[in-house]
Amino acid sequence: MKIFIFFIFTCLLSNPCLSQFAPQVGLQGSSAIAKDSNIILSWASNCIIHRGWIDIADTTLGKTSQGDSLSALGMADANIVSLGDGGEAILYFENPITNGNGFDFAIFENGFRNPIDSNEAFLELATVAVSNDGINYYSFNAVCNQDTLSQIPGAGVYLDARKINNLAGKYITYYGTPFDLDELGMILALDINNIHYIKIKDVVGSLNKQFCTRDINNHIINEPYPTPYPTGGFDLDAVAVIHHKYPTGVEQTYQSTNIQLYPNPVNDFLYIVDFAPFTQYRLFTSTGQLLKKELIAKCIETHTLKSGLYWIELESKQGNKQVFRFVKQ
Numbered sequence: 151m152k153i154f155i156f157f158i159f160t161c162l163l164s165n166p167c168l169s170q171f172a173p174q175v176g177l178q179g180s181s182a183i184a185k186d187s188n189i190i191l192s193w194a195s196n197c198i199i200h201r202g203w204i205d206i207a208d209t210t211l212g213k214t215s216q217g218d219s220l221s222a223l224g225m226a227d228a229n230i231v232s233l234g235d236g237g238e239a240i241l242y243f244e245n246p247i248t249n250g251n252g253f254d255f256a257i258f259e260n261g262f263r264n265p266i267d268s269n270e271a272f273l274e275l276a277t278v279a280v281s282n283d284g285i286n287y288y289s290f291n292a293v294c295n296q297d298t299l300s301q302i303p304g305a306g307v308y309l310d311a312r313k314i315n316n317l318a319g320k321y322i323t324y325y326g327t328p329f330d331l332d333e334l335g336m337i338l339a340l341d342i343n344n345i346h347y348i349k350i351k352d353v354v355g356s357l358n359k360q361f362c363t364r365d366i367n368n369h370i371i372n373e374p375y376p377t378p379y380p381t382g383g384f385d386l387d388a389v390a391v392i393h394h395k396y397p398t399g400v401e402q403t404y405q406s407t408n409i410q411l412y413p414n415p416v417n418d419f420l421y422i423v424d425f426a427p428f429t430q431y432r433l434f435t436s437t438g439q440l441l442k443k444e445l446i447a448k449c450i451e452t453h454t455l456k457s458g459l460y461w462i463e464l465e466s467k468q469g470n471k472q473v474f475r476f477v478k479q
């Protein structure tokens with residue numbers, strides 16, 4: 151009997167049609183990340199767009215044109231770049247994203263809620279993959295349990311976030327869909343603590359098997375299609391970093407324009423000019439290991455450092471920080 155109950159329970163858990171994922175923004179259990187959440191450390195600052203078609207089934211219409219790569223940079227602001235059918239955005243992070251506790255980054259789109267059902271929203275979806283080197287990408291296991299009885303049209307029909315997991319675009323404007331690198335921890339070829347690239351690829355929501363996108367369960371993802379406008383497809387607003395490798399945080403703290411560090415590359419001494427209001431510094435290796443923490447002086451001894459890349463973080467009495475990189479010869 152126990153075995154039977156276990157069998158039933160296992161079937162319930164493994165049946166994708168019965169899975170319930172986190173609900174839309176504002177509902178209990180939602181995993182949405184607000185754009186002004188204090189867990190966000192920084193925002194994407196480098197993006198390349200590979201436009202997709204206005205309609206993949208009629209390429210004479212050309213490609214989408216709304217926004218450009220700049221629209222995807224900085225804090226979420228509802229200024230978007232439209233990827234088009236099957237279009238891609240590739241974001242590069244010089245300071246790599248790492249696998250911290252919980253979610254590690256979040257992707258912002260411009261969906262909007264159904265005015266008469268708070269569980270539903272007009273959503274356009276995208277698959278998400280990450281890479282160490284910009285060549286080998288590994289995808290999050292996307293799930294969309296929306297039925298495929300009839301095509302979700304390009305307007306007027308809403309999706310329920312509880313049927314969607316690991317697809318960007320699950321949440322409405324100003325709320326990011328979060329991703330946890332821990333879920334990719336079993337992939338030996340991927341270092342989840344050194345993610346330099348995120349690839350966001352529009353889901354072609356067509357039910358036509360020639361063009362469709364399938365989820366990890368080989369289920370066709372039924373989302374708005376066609377969207378035959380210059381604004382067609384996934385609308386990327388921003389990408390927030392929640393965990394990253396080096397102790398930057400510059401984006402949310404004081405930035406001085408007067409500070410100069412020289413020479414760089416450095417030999418025996420690193421000179422710091424006009425360092426006020428900073429009073430102390432912390433020196434890190436390229437992998438984030440703290441080497442020393444001291445009061446700032448005009449001249450810092452570096453002759454004992456091995457050759458390589460280092461990070462120096464200046465901090466004021468108020469806790470404001472600024473980070474610089476230098477190379478020891």
Ligand SMILES: [Ca+2]
Nearest residue numbers: 249250252331
């Ligand atoms: Ca994580």
Ligand SMILES: [Ca+2]
Nearest residue numbers: 353354355383
């Ligand atoms: Ca789409």
Ligand SMILES: [Ca+2]
Nearest residue numbers: 221227229387
């Ligand atoms: Ca934006």
